[in-house]
Amino acid sequence: MVTVRAPATSANLGSGFDVFGAALGRPADIVRVEKADRTTIDVTGVGSQYIPEDPEKNTVGAVAEALEAPAHIEIDKGVRPASGLGSSAASAAAAAVGLNELYDRGLSREALVPIAAEGEAVVSGAAHADNVAPSIMGGFTIARSDGVTAVDASIPLVTCLPEVVVSTRDARGVVPDGAHMEDVVEVVGNAATLAVGMARDDPGLVGRGMDDSIVTPARAELIAGYEAVRSAAFDAGATGVTISGAGPAVIAACHERDRQTIAGTMLDAFEDAGVDARAYQTRIGRGAEVFE
Numbered sequence: 001m002v003t004v005r006a007p008a009t010s011a012n013l014g015s016g017f018d019v020f021g022a023a024l025g026r027p028a029d030i031v032r033v034e035k036a037d038r039t040t041i042d043v044t045g046v047g048s049q050y051i052p053e054d055p056e057k058n059t060v061g062a063v064a065e066a067l068e069a070p071a072h073i074e075i076d077k078g079v080r081p082a083s084g085l086g087s088s089a090a091s092a093a094a095a096a097v098g099l100n101e102l103y104d105r106g107l108s109r110e111a112l113v114p115i116a117a118e119g120e121a122v123v124s125g126a127a128h129a130d131n132v133a134p135s136i137m138g139g140f141t142i143a144r145s146d147g148v149t150a151v152d153a154s155i156p157l158v159t160c161l162p163e164v165v166v167s168t169r170d171a172r173g174v175v176p177d178g179a180h181m182e183d184v185v186e187v188v189g190n191a192a193t194l195a196v197g198m199a200r201d202d203p204g205l206v207g208r209g210m211d212d213s214i215v216t217p218a219r220a221e222l223i224a225g226y227e228a229v230r231s232a233a234f235d236a237g238a239t240g241v242t243i244s245g246a247g248p249a250v251i252a253a254c255h256e257r258d259r260q261t262i263a264g265t266m267l268d269a270f271e272d273a274g275v276d277a278r279a280y281q282t283r284i285g286r287g288a289e290v291f292e
Ligand SMILES: Nc1ncnc2c1ncn2[C@@H]1O[C@H](COP(=O)(O)OP(=O)(O)OP(=O)(O)O)[C@@H](O)[C@H]1O
Pocket: 009, 011, 050, 051, 052, 057, 058, 059, 060, 075, 080, 081, 082, 083, 084, 085, 086, 087, 088, 089, 091, 092, 123, 124, 131, 166, 167, 168, 169, 244, 245, 246, 247
């Protein structure tokens, strides 16, 4: 048996739609894999009642299929599904790392990314790798069709998760078909600024690079209280605020000294909008870890 802890992740970070991702210090999924003749799945933990155990419908089933590695797979969910914190990806990443170990496949972490992304195709219709890449490799990741660039960073973060559900499939439905050139120019500038900020581990630059005028405004409509939460976080010292992944979680980059205050003001703003929420005070962290 192999046990793997794979972290929640935040995809897009505003300016890097379907490309940027960051591993979060918490929460995380724990996945145990054991060789079997055919794949079976047990799910426990946060939101497990909403997660199918049918291997055709669970992200880990697609991963076992892609690796030709049938197993009994136990998933202990720490990352709530449909959160914007890479819930489906955390399980897929853990399964990819665990089954690679269990069956001694010898694949590198980078080679496991497209395999874990097969799981994402099962739930959202697209094999986007921007959540599975950081969950497997850790740090800040740039996922391109020809591979992944990973950068170690430890930017302090607040992720605030409201008690509402936004499925990635629905949130992809509101992504505009095209963009004006002036918006593209602005977003390229922001994405470049964010990437340099990660390389320098500079929360100010990372925050300045999180703005996005193409995808985020359309998705903000799906999250009650988003604009108020965003303003409150900036007022409390956040360097950048945007939707985490496809939402509904909201992510703020900051200096460590401001993190606790930012978490409190984001929660208050959600409460004022009539939405219960919880906040994780965290930072960019490690990728999947194996426990034999
Ligand atoms: N192992 C799994 N863990 C979590 N959700 C799963 C899993 N397998 C299948 N699902 C399904 O995937 C959907 C949740 O995935 P979705 O991509 O919408 O949310 P998310 O992973 O939290 O979001 P995001 O990718 O925006 O961060 C739910 O419908 C859930 O039933």
